[in-house]
Amino acid sequence: MSSRWRRIRETGFFLALPTTAWLALFFVLPLAIVLFVSFMSRGRGGVAELPFTLEHYQRSFGIFSIILWRSIRLAALTTVICLLLGYPLAFFISTRRRRLARHISLFLVILPFWTNFLIRTYSWRILLGEAGLINGFLLHLGLIGEPLSLLNTQFAVLIGLVYGFLPFMVLPIYASVERFNFRYVDAAQDLGANDARTFLRVVLPLTMPGVLAGCALVFIPSVGAFVTPDLLGGTKGLMIGNLINNQFGGSGNMPLGSALSIVMMAVVMLSLLVYVFGNRRERG
Amino acid sequence: MKKVLLLLSALLLLVPGAFAQEMEHEPWACPEGYEGQTLSIFNWSTYIAEDTVPNFEAACGVTVNYDIYESNEAMLARIRQGNPGYDIIVPSGGTVQRMAEEMLLIPLDMAMIPNAANVIPDLLGAAYDPDNMYSLPYQWGTVGVGYRTEVFPDGINSWDQVWEHDGPVAWLDDRQTMLGIAHLFLDNDPNTTDADEINAARDYLIEKGGNVVTVAADDGQVLLERGDVDIAIEYNGDILQISWDCECDDYAYAIPEEGSNVWIDNLSIPVDAPNPELAMVFIDYILDAKVGADLTNYIWYASPNQASIESGYIDEDILNDPAIFPPAEQVAKLFAVIDVGAEAEELINNAWDELLIFLGQ
Numbered sequence: 001m002s003s004r005w006r007r008i009r010e011t012g013f014f015l016a017l018p019t020t021a022w023l024a025l026f027f028v029l030p031l032a033i034v035l036f037v038s039f040m041s042r043g044r045g046g047v048a049e050l051p052f053t054l055e056h057y058q059r060s061f062g063i064f065s066i067i068l069w070r071s072i073r074l075a076a077l078t079t080v081i082c083l084l085l086g087y088p089l090a091f092f093i094s095t096r097r098r099r100l101a102r103h104i105s106l107f108l109v110i111l112p113f114w115t116n117f118l119i120r121t122y123s124w125r126i127l128l129g130e131a132g133l134i135n136g137f138l139l140h141l142g143l144i145g146e147p148l149s150l151l152n153t154q155f156a157v158l159i160g161l162v163y164g165f166l167p168f169m170v171l172p173i174y175a176s177v178e179r180f181n182f183r184y185v186d187a188a189q190d191l192g193a194n195d196a197r198t199f200l201r202v203v204l205p206l207t208m209p210g211v212l213a214g215c216a217l218v219f220i221p222s223v224g225a226f227v228t229p230d231l232l233g234g235t236k237g238l239m240i241g242n243l244i245n246n247q248f249g250g251s252g253n254m255p256l257g258s259a260l261s262i263v264m265m266a267v268v269m270l271s272l273l274v275y276v277f278g279n280r281r282e283r284g
Numbered sequence: 285m286k287k288v289l290l291l292l293s294a295l296l297l298l299v300p301g302a303f304a305q306e307m308e309h310e311p312w313a314c315p316e317g318y319e320g321q322t323l324s325i326f327n328w329s330t331y332i333a334e335d336t337v338p339n340f341e342a343a344c345g346v347t348v349n350y351d352i353y354e355s356n357e358a359m360l361a362r363i364r365q366g367n368p369g370y371d372i373i374v375p376s377g378g379t380v381q382r383m384a385e386e387m388l389l390i391p392l393d394m395a396m397i398p399n400a401a402n403v404i405p406d407l408l409g410a411a412y413d414p415d416n417m418y419s420l421p422y423q424w425g426t427v428g429v430g431y432r433t434e435v436f437p438d439g440i441n442s443w444d445q446v447w448e449h450d451g452p453v454a455w456l457d458d459r460q461t462m463l464g465i466a467h468l469f470l471d472n473d474p475n476t477t478d479a480d481e482i483n484a485a486r487d488y489l490i491e492k493g494g495n496v497v498t499v500a501a502d503d504g505q506v507l508l509e510r511g512d513v514d515i516a517i518e519y520n521g522d523i524l525q526i527s528w529d530c531e532c533d534d535y536a537y538a539i540p541e542e543g544s545n546v547w548i549d550n551l552s553i554p555v556d557a558p559n560p561e562l563a564m565v566f567i568d569y570i571l572d573a574k575v576g577a578d579l580t581n582y583i584w585y586a587s588p589n590q591a592s593i594e595s596g597y598i599d600e601d602i603l604n605d606p607a608i609f610p611p612a613e614q615v616a617k618l619f620a621v622i623d624v625g626a627e628a629e630e631l632i633n634n635a636w637d638e639l640l641i642f643l644g645q
Contacts, residue, residue, distance in 0.1 A: 044626045045364040045386060063641055130452065131511030149452070151512060152497040234498035235644040243637065250357035250457070251633040252364070 038258035046252025056259035064243060064260060071240040072267060074154060075222035078161040079169075082218045083211065085162070086169035090210070093170075094177040106174065109167050121160055121231050128156050128232070152234025160228040165221065169214035176210025208278070216275045220268050240264055309595060312343065312399075312572040315565060319345035323562045326351050326359060326370040328549070329502050330522055331423075333582035340569050346562065354501035355457055357633075363388050367556040371563040376547045378460070380419045381412040381623040383552070389418040390553040396564040399571035402591035410548065412622065419550035420567055421588035423521070423580065426546050426610060426618060427461050428539040430505060430523030435514045436536075443469070443540045446515055447492035454504040454516040455496050459636040460621040461545040462489060462517075468543050474619040477628035486635040490642045499640060508535055520607050524584035537607045543617035548588070573597060584608060 008015075038056055043049030060068070093105040112120065127133050128150040135147040150156055180203065188198040204211075226241035233239065240260060247257025321344075325337070329352040337348045351370070353359040356379040362368060363383070375383060383389050394400055400408075400420055413419045429440050435451065443465060446453060455462060464474035466485035476482065500507060504516030509526045516523070523537040551570060553563045569575055576589035577597030586608050592598055602608055610618075624632065 042630065046361065047364070063638060066645070067641055125512075126510075129510055129512045149497070152452070235493075235496050235640070238640060238644050243640070246637060246640070248365075249361045250355055250459070251637055252357065252361050253630075253633060 034258045034261055037255055038262050040255045042253050042255050046247075046254050048255045048258075053255075056253075056256045057263070059256060060259045060263045064240070067238055067243055068240050068260075068263065068267070070154070070238075071223050071225075071264075074157055074161065074237075074239065075219050075225075077158055078165060078222045079215050079219045081158070081162050082166050082169040083215060086166055086214060087173055087211070090170045090173035091177050094174050094180075106171075109170050113167065117164060118227060118231075121164070121228055124156065124160050124163070124232055125151060128159070151232065152236060154233070154237045156232040156234075157225075157229045157237035157239070160232045161222050161225060164228060165218045168217040168221075172213035172217065173207065173210040176207040180206055212275050212278050216272060219271055223268055223271075224264055309574050309597075312569055312575055314340075314344035314569070318562055318565060321559060321562050322347045322349065323372065323559055323566055324349040324351070324370045325372040325566070326353060326362070326554075327372070327374045328352065329354055330505075330525060331374070331549075331583055331585075333579045336570075336575065336579055336582075339575070340566060343569070344562070344565065354503070357459065358501075360388075363554045367554045369558055370554055371557040371559050372566055373552050373554050374422050374549050375419070375552055376549050376621065377410060377412040378621045378623045380550050380552060382629075383554075384413065384418050385623065388555050390555055390557060390560050391417050392420065392553065392567070393564055396561070397568040397571065399568045399591075402571050402573060402576070402589050404588055404590045404593075407548065407588045413550070419552045420571065422549045422551050422570065423583070423585035424546070424548040424588055425520045425585045425608070426539055427456060427458065427465075427517065427544050428520055428523075428537055428607075430508050430516045430518045430526075430535055430537050432508065432511075432514050433533055433536050439536065440515070440538045441541050443542050446517070446540070447495075449495055449515055451495065451514040452497040452512060453495045454498050454500045454507050454513040455493070456504060456517040456519075457499050457501045458545075459632055460624075463632060463635065464545055464619055464621060465542075466492075468619070474545075475622045475624055477624050477631070479631050482628070482631045482635050486639050489639055493639075493643045496643055499643070505535075519585075521583050521585035524605070524607060528584060539607075539610060539614055539618070541617070543619065546615070546618035546620055548620075 037048040039052045039054070040048035041051060041053050041055070089109075093102055093109075096102045096105065125132075129135070130147045130149070130151070132151070134150060135144075138144045139147065184202050184206065185198055188202045193201065224241045224244075225239055226245055229237045229239040229242055230245075233242075241264075244257050244260045244264070247253045247260065323340075323346055325348060327350070331352075332350075337350055340346070341348050353362070356376050359373055359375065360379060360383065363370070363373065364386070380389070394416075397420065400416070403421055407421045407424070408416055429443075429446055431440050433439075436445070440446065460475075463482065463485045466488040467474045467476060467481065470481070470484055470488060472478075472481045472485065497513060498507065500516065500518075502519070502522070504513070504518040505522040505526045507513045508516040508518075508523070509530070518537075520537050520539075523535060527533070527535045527537075551567045553560050557563055570579065571589060573589065573591035573595045574597055576587055577592040577595065580587040580589075580592065580602060581597075581599050584602060584605075587593060587598060593603065606614075
């Protein structure tokens with residue numbers, strides 16, 4: 001290593017300086033403002049004013065908690081489904097022998113991102129509607145007598161979330177499995193482990209960093225999802241993101257919206273802690 | 285409220301005399317000196333004719349930015365948080381009053397809007413803006429029930445049919461109107477500011493809302509058209525637009541006999557508008573007899589423009605349509621939404637959030 005590179009390695013904090021400044025100005029500072037506002041009273045027109053109050057947290061943990069729990073439940077389900085679908089897929093892709101096959105598969109996973117998320121979610125409305133393609137197909141086959149209520153349900157939200165976030169699960173797991181050394185599998189089997197045991201005791205633990213990263217990347221945006229429940233959820237699939245949006249729009253209550261955001265962030269933070277500690281255990 | 289009813293009753297008397305022969309009309313001319321300028325309009329969705337904006341751009345040599353909103357509350361929130369650059373907004377009556385009180389509107393300069401003389405006199409000087417200092421009418425209409433005629437061959441004449449329907453229903457994200465309809469059933473003033481009454485209306489709606497699949501943001505007609513719902517509570521013109529588009533009898537609009545909401549939407553200029561002069565020129569343009577008639581012919585709402593009505597430019601189908609110009613006995617049962625003040629506004633907003641939470645339970 002040249003001395004210049006050694007110097008960079010040892011005192012390279014300036015590499016992080018632009019991002020640190022950016023985050024301090026546009027993340028930490030606004031977050032502090034949101035936290036501050038969440039303890040203020042609602043003034044005329046929904047803006048924050050003094051005195052300080054805990055009212056909005058009381059409401060957040062009051063009836064709003066119904067929707068908060070629903071959001072956590074839907075996000076957790078989304079994460080589990082994405083994991084069950086994404087792990088085998090990532091495993092399949094990363095074990096292709098030919099490099100081209102791997103690259104094309106990865107490309108196909110990312111391909112949906114080329115279309116705007118809003119448009120893709122709108123399309124689900126057309127697919128899931130009472131007179132939509134899925135109902136039309138099932139009716140045509142005579143599998144159902146009358147249209148199923150698919151749209152405007154939690155089921156629709158779940159489909160939309162899994163569809164939207166699946167790539168975020170596949171990519172980190174892919175990276176983990178690709179680095180996995182398959183000689184460990186041979187070793188485990190030589191020592192008498194069956195397939196299930198080999199997977200659970202060797203493959204899964206060694207690819208766990210990818211699994212945890214994927215789960216975090218799916219769970220965190222799912223909890224705060226706004227577009228998907230707005231377009232697909234109707235009254236039954238309403239999520240906390242929609243109610244937060246309402247407080248800054250029609251319902252005009254910025255302090256309540258701020259409090260709800262903080263509570264939601266706390267939930268996400270807790271799940272991140274699980275991620276960090278889970279990761280540490282794997283390494284330790 | 286009484287005054288609104290009175291003036292709308294008076295309006296109906298004007299309609300029969302409306303079918304005068306088409307008169308010669310000078311096309312609207314743009315005053316000099318606006319070339320190259322920009323106007324930003326913030327209007328309700330599906331609420332303007334295809335050629336209204338392009339014709340204005342051509343006449344004045346200006347560029348128009350056009351943006352849409354779905355409810356008075358959503359628009360109000362944007363302006364309250366600081367006008368992001370809009371020159372024209374289209375608030376309903378009660379919202380004009382609220383915005384004027386909060387000093388969110390710029391006074392109109394009537395010298396720049398000679399076509400204000402075209403407005404039906406009874407629609408001027410409404411209680412929400414007695415001297416028309418801040419607003420001139422854009423269109424007026426009602427909230428009612430859009431439904432699939434296949435599902436309701438005998439029509440809908442009561443809200444109970446909506447509450448009891450065994451099939452998907454969409455409500456309208458218009459909180460004061462929806463709570464006002466519940467107040468009609470509870471024998472309360474639709475604009476009550478009493479906390480207990482507002483909460484009772486909320487509970488009434490939650491109880492009756494078991495069949496509601498979505499509270500639609502001014503796009504209920506799309507859900508109806510796509511077959512996702514059998515009933516959509518909507519603004520009348522939005523439902524009539526889809527009937528007109530499909531040239532069919534698949535959809536119909538009705539005002540239930542218990543009553544509903546009547547509203548007047550207005551052209552106003554929000555505070556901190558970048559180009560209030562051009563905004564006033566635009567208001568004058570909209571109030572031109574021909575421009576106003578073309579607008580009404582496209583969006584199927586009731587025109588407040590006497591010159592448009594008398595000139596014969598408006599389709600007779602529209603002038604004769606009871607869904608656009610309701611008969612007097614129906615008008616008597618309509619209520620207008622007024623500014624209820626800051627305290628009741630908060631009560632209503634809280635009630636609406638709670639309703640959204642419990643509707644989906």
